[in-house]
Amino acid sequence: MSLHPQIAAALASMPAPPPGPLDPVAMRAGEEAHVLPVAERLPLHAVQDRTVPTPAGDVPVRIYTPAEADSYGLLVYFHGGAFFLGSLETHDHVARNLAAETGLRVVSVGYRRAPEAAFPAGLQDCYGVVRWAAEHGADLGWDGDTLAVAGDSSGGTFAAAVAAMAHDDGNDTITHQVLLYPSLDLDFDVDRYASLRENAEGYGLETAGLKPFNAFYLDSGADPDDPLVSPTKRADLTGLPPALVVTAEHDPMRDEGELYGRRLADVGVPVTVSRYAGAGHGFVQHFSWIPEYARVYREIADFVHGR
Structure with a gap:
């Protein structure tokens, strides 16, 4: 189908980008300027900012608790932004919706970004927080059962890479990987x-x-x-956690995500590949208020709960 009319209208109203090289500082400021005030965000039982110690250093995280409970499954979330944009603030609404819909306690990771932090700094931060979550489960009220990783766009790159790193380390605590229109081939x-x-x-x-x-x-x-940069380059996907790969019909990166899903299925990894018609890249971050796309959170919830 054609691009959803509400997305098309929004894109048509956007000003042309300024000429010249990309300016990370200015682009980040532009993103942050559109973040909703806290009072207008989806309310949850608790939202807490913390700093997590990892082998790579201290990493800021934001922990979202959907409701009061004795224990929780965990979901560690990595925001997108081409490895240099995005933040705990710009993707706060995504993390809140993930927590509210799944019922999991969500740990959103404020990893280091390029160009200030060279590879593999951001990836190390993400993996370090996943290891911390598993090792400090009692502190997080973890039920010892579900520990999912999720990410959108470049955050999906990190989610896939972290799942592979954990597998290679003999760490089987990651139970699910959710890849939202992931960037999986940087060639x-x-x-x-x-x-x-x-x-x-x-x-x-x-x-x-x-x-x-x-x-x-x-x-x-x-x-x-490097398979940690382009997860499609990984030769053997055997043994990786079950995956939900969400793609968008009108995304240039659609096919690399769907290929990754097929390759996972070919080696026996349980996988669901879900293409959203009429959507473009970034629809979860920018357009999940549209009813046709809001269901992505329910699909994620169904996946992590085995429904």
């Missing part, structure tokens, strides 16, 4: 996937923008051939 050859050409222009994120948007990360030392 930006436009002939690699049909969606890179089919969705090249007019849908928000454009194929020509992928390389410059990810340049801060790649220039910091992230090698596109």
Whole structure:
């Protein structure tokens, strides 16, 4: 189907980006300026900012408790933003909806970003928080059962990479991985996937923008051939946690996510690949208020609870 009319209208109203090189500081400030005041955000039982000690250093996190309970499953969430944008604030609404819909206690990770922090700083932060969550389960009221990782876009890269890192370390505590329109192949050859050409222009994120948007990360030392940078490069996906891969019909990165899902299924990993018609990249962050897309949170809840 064509791009959802409400998304199309929103994109048409957006001003053209300023000319010249990308300015991370200005772009971050622009994102933060659109964050809702706390009083207007989805209310939960508790929201707490903490600093988590990890082998890579102290990492800020925000912990979302949906309701009072004796114990909780956990979901560790990594925000998107091409490895240099996004924050605990810009994705606060995503984390709140994840907590409210799943009933899990959500730990959102304020990982270090490029270009200030070179690879693999952000990835180390994400993995460190997952390990901390498992090791401090009593402190978090963890039920010892569900420990999911989730991420959107570049956060999906981190979620897939963290799941692989844990598996390689013999750590089987991660029970689910939720990859929302993930960036899984940072080799930006436009002939690699049909969606890179089919969705090249007019849908928000454009194929020509992928390389410059990810340049801060790649220039910091992230090698596109490294499976921790491009999870599609991992030769053997056997033994990874069950996955929900959510893609968008009009996303240039649609096909790499769906290929990853097929490869997981080919080696026996339980996987659901769910394509959202009429949607473009970033729809969970920007357009999940549209009823057709709000259901993504229910789909995530059903997945982590085995429904």
